Structures are given as C-alpha cells and as structure tokens.
Amino acid sequence: MDTFIPKYIKAKQKGWLLKKIKQSSALLASCTLCPRQCKKNRTKEEKGYCSTGQKAVVSSFAPHFGEEPQLVGDKGSGPIFFSHCNLKCVFCQNYEISVKGMGQEADDEQIASIMLYLQKSGCHNINLVTPSHVVPQI
Numbered sequence: 395m396d397t398f399i400p401k402y403i404k405a406k407q408k409g410w411l412l413k414k415i416k417q418s419s420a421l422l423a424s425c426t427l428c429p430r431q432c433k434k435n436r437t438k439e440e441k442g443y444c445s446t447g448q449k450a451v452v453s454s455f456a457p458h459f460g461e462e463p464q465l466v467g468d469k470g471s472g473p474i475f476f477s478h479c480n481l482k483c484v485f486c487q488n489y490e491i492s493v494k495g496m497g498q499e500a501d502d503e504q505i506a507s508i509m510l511y512l513q514k515s516g517c518h519n520i521n522l523v524t525p526s527h528v529v530p531q532i
C-alpha cells in the first residue's frame with residue numbers, strides 16, 4: 395500500500411504551493427472566493443457577505459472530542475473555529491461565532507502557530523470550521 399502524502403505536501407514538493415497561495419490571495423482584491431461573488435476589495439478592508447476583511451478572525455482552538463469517533467481518536471480532533479461565515483445557515487449552532495463574529499484577528503504566523511500547537515497536543519487532524527471565506531489566509 396502506498397504511503398499517504400497530503401496534497402499540501404505534494405504541492406510544496408512540486409513547487410505549486412507558493413503559486414496557489416499567490417493566486418488565492420489575489421482573489422481577495424475583488425473577492426470571488428465563494429459563490430456569493432461579492433467582488434469586494436478585502437485587501438482594503440471592504441467586507442462582503444462574510445463580513446471578513448484581509449485577515450482571518452479566529453474564535454477558538456483546542457483539542458475537541460465532540461466529533462465522530464473516527465475523527466477524535468484518543469487525542470482529539472484539532473478544530474480552529476473561524477469567525478464569520480459565508481453560509482448564514484438559519485440553524486447554525488455557533489451563532490455567536492458565525493454571525494456575531496466573536497473572535498480575534500489572526501495573521502498567517504498566528505494561524506500557523508495554532509496549527510503547530512494542535513499538532514503538539516497530539517490532535518489527529520486540523521479541523522477547519524468553517525474555512526471557505528479564509529482559504530487564502532489559511
């Protein structure tokens with residue numbers, strides 16, 4: 395059986411990662427990251443349907459045991475809850491985070507530090523909740 399290699403590792407090995415980061419970041423200048431197609435200039439802090447500007451906003455992160463057993467294992471899943479959302483589901487159970495935007499802005503290095511913290515904590519995965527509107531930042 396072949397050893398599993400995550401896509402981001404393959405992208406880095408093939409030299410695609412930086413290109414993908416640049417391409418996705420460029421979308422923020424007239425945002426078409428999601429089907430809302432707001433075309434706001436998020437690099438100038440214009441905000442569209444997701445109420446998010448240049449930087450991602452993180453509400454919380456910590457080993458989490460409330461997911462399906464296959465995701466949690468014995469050390470927990472590693473969620474990062476991103477504030478705001480492009481979906482606005484009426485049944486959202488994280489209203490304070492997704493609608494009210496509870497959280498703090500985090501730059502690239504802070505997001506990386508959070509991921510490394512979750513890894514060092516033994517989490518079996520990095521669990522991005524809900525990340526669609528902050529893909530370039532991630």
Ligand code: SF4
Nearest residue numbers: 425428431432442444
């Ligand atoms: S990510 Fe946000 S600003 Fe961009 S298109 Fe979607 S809702 Fe609009």
